[in-house]
Amino acid sequence: MRDIAVVAFVQSRHTGEDTGSSETELLAPVITEIKERTGQKRFGFTCSGSNDYLVGAPFSFVSALDAVGAWPPISESHVEMDAAWALYEAWVKLQHGEIDTALVYGFGKTSQGDIAEIATQGYDPYYLAPLGVDGTSMAALQARAYLDRSGAKEDDLRAVAARSRAAGRDNPFALHLPDPEGDDYEVAPLKAHDIAPVTDGAAAIVLAAGDKARELCERPAWITGIDHRAEAHSPGVRDLSRSAAARLAGERAGAAGVQVAELHARFSHEELILREALGLGDEVTVNPSGGPLSADPVMATGLIRIGEAAARISDGTADRALAHATSGPCLQQNLVCVLSGATHG
Amino acid sequence: MRSEPNQPTPTDLPADPPNHILEFPGGYTRSVGPVIGRFLSELRGGNLVGVRTREGRVLFPPTEYDPDSGDAITEEFVPVGPVGTVTTWSWVAKPRKTHPLDRPFAWALIRPDGADTAVLHALDLGVFEQGAKPPRLLKTGMRVRPKWRVERTGTIGDIECFQPEVTMINAPTRLEYRLQGGRALDRFLEGVSQGKLIGHKCDVCGQVIVPMKGLCPKDGVPTTQEVELPDTGTVTTFAVNNLPDPRAPEVPFVSAYILLDGAGLTMLTLVAGIPADQVRMGMRVKAAWKPREEWGKTMGNIKWFEPLDEPDVPFDAIKDYL
Numbered sequence: 001m002r003d004i005a006v007v008a009f010v011q012s013r014h015t016g017e018d019t020g021s022s023e024t025e026l027l028a029p030v031i032t033e034i035k036e037r038t039g040q041k042r043f044g045f046t047c048s049g050s051n052d053y054l055v056g057a058p059f060s061f062v063s064a065l066d067a068v069g070a071w072p073p074i075s076e077s078h079v080e081m082d083a084a085w086a087l088y089e090a091w092v093k094l095q096h097g098e099i100d101t102a103l104v105y106g107f108g109k110t111s112q113g114d115i116a117e118i119a120t121q122g123y124d125p126y127y128l129a130p131l132g133v134d135g136t137s138m139a140a141l142q143a144r145a146y147l148d149r150s151g152a153k154e155d156d157l158r159a160v161a162a163r164s165r166a167a168g169r170d171n172p173f174a175l176h177l178p179d180p181e182g183d184d185y186e187v188a189p190l191k192a193h194d195i196a197p198v199t200d201g202a203a204a205i206v207l208a209a210g211d212k213a214r215e216l217c218e219r220p221a222w223i224t225g226i227d228h229r230a231e232a233h234s235p236g237v238r239d240l241s242r243s244a245a246a247r248l249a250g251e252r253a254g255a256a257g258v259q260v261a262e263l264h265a266r267f268s269h270e271e272l273i274l275r276e277a278l279g280l281g282d283e284v285t286v287n288p289s290g291g292p293l294s295a296d297p298v299m300a301t302g303l304i305r306i307g308e309a310a311a312r313i314s315d316g317t318a319d320r321a322l323a324h325a326t327s328g329p330c331l332q333q334n335l336v337c338v339l340s341g342a343t344h345g
Numbered sequence: 346m347r348s349e350p351n352q353p354t355p356t357d358l359p360a361d362p363p364n365h366i367l368e369f370p371g372g373y374t375r376s377v378g379p380v381i382g383r384f385l386s387e388l389r390g391g392n393l394v395g396v397r398t399r400e401g402r403v404l405f406p407p408t409e410y411d412p413d414s415g416d417a418i419t420e421e422f423v424p425v426g427p428v429g430t431v432t433t434w435s436w437v438a439k440p441r442k443t444h445p446l447d448r449p450f451a452w453a454l455i456r457p458d459g460a461d462t463a464v465l466h467a468l469d470l471g472v473f474e475q476g477a478k479p480p481r482l483l484k485t486g487m488r489v490r491p492k493w494r495v496e497r498t499g500t501i502g503d504i505e506c507f508q509p510e511v512t513m514i515n516a517p518t519r520l521e522y523r524l525q526g527g528r529a530l531d532r533f534l535e536g537v538s539q540g541k542l543i544g545h546k547c548d549v550c551g552q553v554i555v556p557m558k559g560l561c562p563k564d565g566v567p568t569t570q571e572v573e574l575p576d577t578g579t580v581t582t583f584a585v586n587n588l589p590d591p592r593a594p595e596v597p598f599v600s601a602y603i604l605l606d607g608a609g610l611t612m613l614t615l616v617a618g619i620p621a622d623q624v625r626m627g628m629r630v631k632a633a634w635k636p637r638e639e640w641g642k643t644m645g646n647i648k649w650f651e652p653l654d655e656p657d658v659p660f661d662a663i664k665d666y667l
Binding site (some may be wrong): 013053056075116120125126127128130131133137138139140141142143144145148184186187188189190205232234235236237238240241267322 | 437
């Protein structure tokens with residue numbers, strides 16, 4: 001296996017409302033900045049993650065390439081998933097050994113539609129989508145299953161939200177949200193503060209292999225393990241109160257012994273399920289960035305977890321950090337990426 | 346993603362109408378294959394069927410593969426339900442217009458009897474105001490049953506929603522009477538209408554019976570000797586009531602047996618003017634009368650009994666009247 005590291009991470013200052021920028025306009029300054037930071041104008045491979053349903057136009061991701069500069073033609077790919085999976089594809093491409101650098105980016109603008117209803121269009125078209133069940137209602141089913149099984153209370157969910165929002169207020173890129181208040185349910189048992197906020201934003205990461213990584217970054221965040229696992233799509237055929245896929249991905253990526261974890265928990269109960277699945281004890285600092293409950297530019301949110309975890313390695317505050325990303329309803333698919341200051345840490 | 350212009354929306358979208366709509370006019374046509382097709386055809390016929398896996402589990406709704414192993418399923422379709430168990434739920438206090446019901450309802454995973462997996466569907470629990478909290482009835486483990494649409498077309502929506510199993514009924518009951526209280530009670534109420542509490546003294550045992558019945562229940566002899574009693578007495582025993590009663594000022598309220606001073610039997614009345622948790626056996630009380638102009642020939646003239654500022658009566662003095 002080649003040693004591959006995150007050598008640069010850039011994100012936008014995310015906003016909770018539409019500032020008038022298109023998705024491409026949100027992305028362009030991020031790409032410009034990461035090119036400046038790395039001194040690279042071209043990359044061996046470029047891969048993006050986005051969702052055409054967010055703007056409601058087919059192949060809308062293609063126009064984002066304008067922000068990258070694709071002439072003469074570049075080696076490029078796209079996943080209709082969170083950009084964390086674009087990073088996985090780039091990591092595989094780097095493992096092939098033909099290239100030394102890869103640019104990965106994701107962007108999302110949920111202010112212009114209704115993300116909970118857009119999620120419906122991604123569900124099983126025979127049994128789920130025709131019911132009109134939305135993303136928040138699906139998450140709330142999992143929250144109920146977790147509370148029933150674990151004995152945790154709604155106040156435990158509120159505590160996750162309160163800690164995340166407090167951390168987010170210290171993060172210049174996140175939304176700065178007040179302490180949770182109010183007892184009205186959005187979809188019971190979830191309240192407004194248990195749900196990731198509407199967010200517009202973008203993020204980019206540059207991966208590099210071996211000596212190229214050492215050349216581009218003083219302290220690269222080496223990817224010592226990366227794995228992703230999926231469970232059945234239907235929420236009715238699995239134990240929603242646990243995440244078997246996250247547990248398996250964590251075991252295979254080497255989750256044990258991390259100091260910091262950035263979890264793609266878009267709903268507060270998901271953090272509790274993931275902590276259990278990944279074996280994260282109280283000694284592990286979870287979502288010091290504020291996490292998705294403080295900023296959720298969907299399709300970049302998972303990639304940002306990898307960027308934030310890598311930043312903790314590069315700034316020396318952690319030796320081993322974990323990043324998690326999820327896709328699909330009720331934590332259906334989970335990616336775990338473990339990063340270290342040492343190539344075999 | 347379809348939004349009707351000029352409709353208020355319960356979502357995060359701004360109230361002004363959308364300027365872009367993504368829609369397949371007439372819907373998007375999909376072939377369903379033999380497994381889902383069999384399920385939907387049975388559904389149209391009003392039947393619930395699952396399919397058996399090679400391991401013997403019953404998948405409902407059926408898929409072409411075992412989600413655990415990825416193996417192809419057997420071709421054995423198995424009737425399940427119609428009753429099922431809720432395995433988890435979420436409560437929609439403010440339905441979206443894309444939702445199947447326009448009043449608060451639950452989404453639930455429901456495992457029909459005989460199946461090993463659950464189906465997602467809407468669960469209708471009756472009429473609730475917008476924004477209502479989840480009802481207590483809604484619980485993991487509750488038993489539910491499909492409500493079939495009359496016109497079925499072979500979609501998951503042929504089940505309009507699920508509904509709870511019937512566990513209770515509420516039947517109206519009402520009988521009408523014209524009652525007389527009897528001569529003795531009539532005489533007692535005549536006294537009450539003038540602000541007096543009248544009892545009968547038994548010629549045999551000497552105890553005063555109030556309200557009088559014209560008989561001594563102890564000796565079984567007629568009584569006629571009238572005695573007027575004061576409207577003060579002692580609580581012998583009491584109960585704290587948490588169900589509202591039109592005669593009581595509030596909930597909780599206290600109903601008590603009171604031994605009027607000089608009486609040999611207790612009478613049942615309300616006690617008020619004191620927090621329910623401070624009422625005591627042996628407590629001294631006095632009748633609280635309505636204003637005289639509201640008096641009639643009814644015990645309603647006394648609203649209730651209120652505490653007297655006197656020391657409690659020792660238990661020994663009331664123990665024979667409990």
